[in-house]
Amino acid sequence: xxxxxxxxxxxxxxxxxxxxxxxxxxxxxxxxxxxxxxxxxxxxxxxxxxxxxxxxxxxxxxxxxxxxxxxxxxxxxxxxxxxxxxxxxxxxxxxxxxxxxxxxxxxxxxxxxxxxxxxxxxxxxxxxxxxxxxxxxxxxxxxxxxxxxxxxxxxxxxxxxxxxxxxxxxxxxxxxxxxxxxxxxxxxxxxxxxxxxxxxxxxxxxxxxxxxxxxxxxxxxxxxxxxxx
Amino acid sequence: xxxxxxxxxxxxxxxxxxxxxxxxxxxxxxxxxxxxxxxxxxxxxxxxxxxxxxxxxxxxxxxxxxxxxxxxxxxxxxxxxxxxxxxxxxxxxxxxxxxxxxxxxxxxxxxxxxxxxxxxxxxxxxxxxxxxxxxxxxxxxxxxxxxxxxxxxxxxxxxxxxxxxxxxxxxxxxxxxxxxxxxxxxxxxxxxxxxxxxxxxxxxxxxxxxxxxxxxxxxxxxxxxxxxxxxxxxxxxxxxxxxxxxxxxx
Numbered sequence: 483x484x485x486x487x488x489x490x491x492x493x494x495x496x497x498x499x500x501x502x503x504x505x506x507x508x509x510x511x512x513x514x515x516x517x518x519x520x521x522x523x524x525x526x527x528x529x530x531x532x533x534x535x536x537x538x539x540x541x542x543x544x545x546x547x548x549x550x551x552x553x554x555x556x557x558x559x560x561x562x563x564x565x566x567x568x569x570x571x572x573x574x575x576x577x578x579x580x581x582x583x584x585x586x587x588x589x590x591x592x593x594x595x596x597x598x599x600x601x602x603x604x605x606x607x608x609x610x611x612x613x614x615x616x617x618x619x620x621x622x623x624x625x626x627x628x629x630x631x632x633x634x635x636x637x638x639x640x641x642x643x644x645x646x647x648x649x650x651x652x653x654x655x656x657x658x659x660x661x662x663x664x665x666x667x668x669x670x671x672x673x674x675x676x677x678x679x680x681x682x683x684x685x686x687x688x689x690x691x692x693x694x695x696x697x698x699x700x701x702x703x704x705x706x707x708x709x710x711x
Numbered sequence: 712x713x714x715x716x717x718x719x720x721x722x723x724x725x726x727x728x729x730x731x732x733x734x735x736x737x738x739x740x741x742x743x744x745x746x747x748x749x750x751x752x753x754x755x756x757x758x759x760x761x762x763x764x765x766x767x768x769x770x771x772x773x774x775x776x777x778x779x780x781x782x783x784x785x786x787x788x789x790x791x792x793x794x795x796x797x798x799x800x801x802x803x804x805x806x807x808x809x810x811x812x813x814x815x816x817x818x819x820x821x822x823x824x825x826x827x828x829x830x831x832x833x834x835x836x837x838x839x840x841x842x843x844x845x846x847x848x849x850x851x852x853x854x855x856x857x858x859x860x861x862x863x864x865x866x867x868x869x870x871x872x873x874x875x876x877x878x879x880x881x882x883x884x885x886x887x888x889x890x891x892x893x894x895x896x897x898x899x900x901x902x903x904x905x906x907x908x909x910x911x912x913x914x915x916x917x918x919x920x921x922x923x924x925x926x927x928x929x930x931x932x933x934x935x936x937x938x939x940x941x942x943x944x945x946x947x948x949x950x951x952x953x954x955x956x957x958x959x960x961x
Binding site (some may be wrong): 504603605606608609610611612613614615616619622623624627629702705 | 770772792793794795796797801805806807808809812820821824825853866869870871873884898945
């Protein structure tokens, strides 16, 4: 099919570059999955510290959120990659990739978890106290499972953002999907083909992630939820 | 109901000149009260009179500003907090079940995690207690699948799991639809008949009369009058008690 503008969509170009694109996809998935998991963990720790006003950790959490939610992720990636070595911390690009996603997502998840811990019904916590459950058992067996239920939708949103924003990692030449595709564009000018592949692949991953999250939410909703109390 | 008095028996609970403030507001103003093992003490009084606060001082859900409460002869402040609370069960107005756990797990979670008692042993006892409150068939139900009355009966069974020496009931029927109150009171009545020491804050005057060994009338953070239910509720000697009873009869 020829085009008056002279541009012909060449599906073969995608096919030819499939091995590199697949390799890029693996890197995207690797950094995103690790980044999302670490971001949830960071959010859990600082979110709880902020909700329960744990001395020191609360203040560190507050400053951390202000810094990482208040600056563009692109700036954070550049800083971690180019500025840290000047401070004597030299990290591999793949480590910077995971770290950047984890810190950025972690700042949002801190707020997600903070709100969720605050939303845990005080009556349930008081009942646990009255049964003689010490603080650490109350946290693990009552507050945490209830907070996770509350936080799940917002954790899902942040995780989707982390996944998509892994595309920014291309600026430090981390060989993830966007980096690979834009390189192909630079060499062969297959702009439309490559960006079509990018859009379709990210969309597919996000839909898959959303579907997984909705399954978990539905599973938990079949049991008691906080709103039912 | 048979109430046995033994001369030598020390009260299970001795409240001595108890004082509690919320800011400038004196909520408890020198409370003295003895509760004997096996006794059912019903506390009545207008809202804001300090009934619930008194109850919550027993298991240290509220801190004490002055005076003391002795439980089994020992100051409640000398107990480790969770050890005291394992000996004193409490049931709340809003049930406060754990919404993410089945009725059975609501009962077993505390003993399983605190004492690391095996799940099978806990569940056997939990099923017995659920049967005792008439909810054997609801063991697998989540709180949102239970009526208010059923939730409150689960909450009572949950408190009994810890084998407390005494049970505190804080307006446990006030959040229930009228037709569900009876089933909860029936469970409490059964518990009283089995000899449990109970302190009950309630507006259910019929329950107070029929199940209470003693009625305590509180107002303004003080005990105004106490005695046998018949005497306090039907023939009160204090003007404030008379006024209160007239008001709630409408």
